[in-house]
Amino acid sequence: xxxxxxxxxxxxxxxxxxxxxxxxxxxxxxxxxxxxxxxxxxxxxxxxxxxxxxxxxxxxxxxxxxxxxxxxxxxxxxxxxxxxxxxxxxxxxxxxxxxxxxxxxxxxxxxxxxx
Amino acid sequence: xxxxxxxxxxxxxxxxxxxxxxxxxxxxxxxxxxxxxxxxxxxxxxxxxxxxxxxxxxxxxxxxxxxxxxxxxxxxxxxxxxxxxxxxxxxxxxxxxxxxxxxxxxxxxxxxxxxx
Numbered sequence: 001x002x003x004x005x006x007x008x009x010x011x012x013x014x015x016x017x018x019x020x021x022x023x024x025x026x027x028x029x030x031x032x033x034x035x036x037x038x039x040x041x042x043x044x045x046x047x048x049x050x051x052x053x054x055x056x057x058x059x060x061x062x063x064x065x066x067x068x069x070x071x072x073x074x075x076x077x078x079x080x081x082x083x084x085x086x087x088x089x090x091x092x093x094x095x096x097x098x099x100x101x102x103x104x105x106x107x108x109x110x111x112x113x114x115x
Numbered sequence: 116x117x118x119x120x121x122x123x124x125x126x127x128x129x130x131x132x133x134x135x136x137x138x139x140x141x142x143x144x145x146x147x148x149x150x151x152x153x154x155x156x157x158x159x160x161x162x163x164x165x166x167x168x169x170x171x172x173x174x175x176x177x178x179x180x181x182x183x184x185x186x187x188x189x190x191x192x193x194x195x196x197x198x199x200x201x202x203x204x205x206x207x208x209x210x211x212x213x214x215x216x217x218x219x220x221x222x223x224x225x226x227x228x229x230x231x
Binding site for chain 2: 002004034036041042043044045046049089101102103104105106107108
């Protein structure tokens with residue numbers, strides 16, 4: 001059973017407009033939620049995160065919103081740029097044994113920003 | 116140069132071969148991970164090492180054997196694999212801290228494995 005779900009496999013947005021990527025989760029024990037960005041032939045790179053006790057975190061063009069009651073988070077990118085075209089993974093983190101962390105990932109959403 | 120380096124980047128092996136994937140992190144982290152990414156599936160956690168001890172083994176078949184000789188190096192030894200094991204294998208590291216950690220993992224670029 002998938003604990004982190006990204007129901008949209010792809011999204012196309014015009015350059016300059018807002019991109020909204022969505023993610024749902026089922027486990028209430030997650031401590032943090034993260035977004036990773038992945039270009040082809042590269043490993044995922046961290047983009048932005050939010051603590052489970054917050055409802056919003058903003059970093060430049062990127063804002064993550066968390067709705068705990070709905071077990072839903074979203075990533076807003078505004079304005080969208082062609083260089084934002086990549087696969088975006090939603091991930092949820094919980095502390096594991098001996099100070100390590102388990103990240104559970106969604107399947108990813110491929111964002112295409114059209115010039 | 117990335118903080119997490121994986122070699123080889125591409126590997127083709129037969130089902131009877133024995134090979135190893137290598138990961139090295141230059142970030143001073145003390146936790147390391149192996150993830151598997153198959154087509155159309157989420158990244159799947161395979162193993163977690165913290166302070167050189169294995170703390171998680173996510174029901175991975177014994178044909179995958181991890182080794183963590185020190186906090187900077189992680190290996191994944193492969194033997195008698197199946198074609199369905201073909202995937203991108205990603206190594207990651209993190210810093211285990213009592214507080215201030217947000218769950219961020221730093222990933223390598225991955226080793227693309229093809230089993231014939």
